[in-house]
Amino acid sequence: MPLPQADFRSIKQRIPIDGVLARYGVKLRSVGPHTLCGPCPLPTHTSRQSHESFSVNLSRQVWSCHSASCIAARDGHLGGHVIDLVAIMEVCSLRQAGIRLQDWFGLSVFPSHPAPLPPVAVESSAAQPNRPLGFALQGIDTRHPYLTQRGISAATAQWFGVGMYQGAGFLAGRCVIPIRDEQSRLVAYAGRAIDGQEPKYRFPAGFRKSQVLFNLDRAMETDGPNVIVVEGFFDALKVHQAGHPAVVALMGSSFSQRQSELLLSRFASVTLMLDGDQTGRRAAEVIAELLTPKVRVHQVKLPNRVQPDQLSSAEINVLAGPPNRAS
């Protein structure tokens, strides 16, 4: 559901771009009566050559960055207005950026939130799909020691595009994990804290976990009839690394109708390998009950308090069966 055009216009007219930049702690210097200039704060900016490439026109309320790599990372757009700016900073859609701006600046031109949906509606297949992002983060370090500490090889990190992100915005200083939909379109990044910070995971505003399964696009390209279902991103990385490319992650322990449809559209057999805790075991029971009439379901029971990401490849293969591919 896009925001009505009038609401976008109202945001652009009423929220000052310098106020938004100040919110991000961006400091620019005045280079003309209506013009500010300085280093580019966007997460798409990687060039170290173009120091003063970002400029803002206060009379027109627009921004631009003339660094070629930054423009390319933004799908060729030279710049934009305040909503584009927030969409890029927050790695979210224009609509979500509009809602954030409205929350931050207390605009009352349209209702700030629709009535909260009951939990069952959130899980229904009628929920909005996630929109493709339209750009990709640059400068992700897939060789960061955090990944090694968690037993993720450089090859696995590269395959998934997972790594440390040192740019600006809400994912700064986090390990980012690109999330693609079943058609391999990039729809979000998750940001994992690496230093015990809360929340452990950050997702862009409005991202709906219930509409995707992490790694489904690649799992669908494999040959066999079976898919392994795990809870977390790192569980999926470790299971893949153990030689099982047909693995998907729920990104939690809830299972939606949409996720069920996605699995059933491709696989005839499902191996549930959820965490060895109460939540994981209960979720596995529920999912098995939902899927059993339609596909073959095998449940792997992990030892108490054990998650797949804590296991070695050999241990994973004992539990999940022999790998379908040498890793």
Ligand SMILES: [Zn+2]
């Ligand atoms: Zn830039």
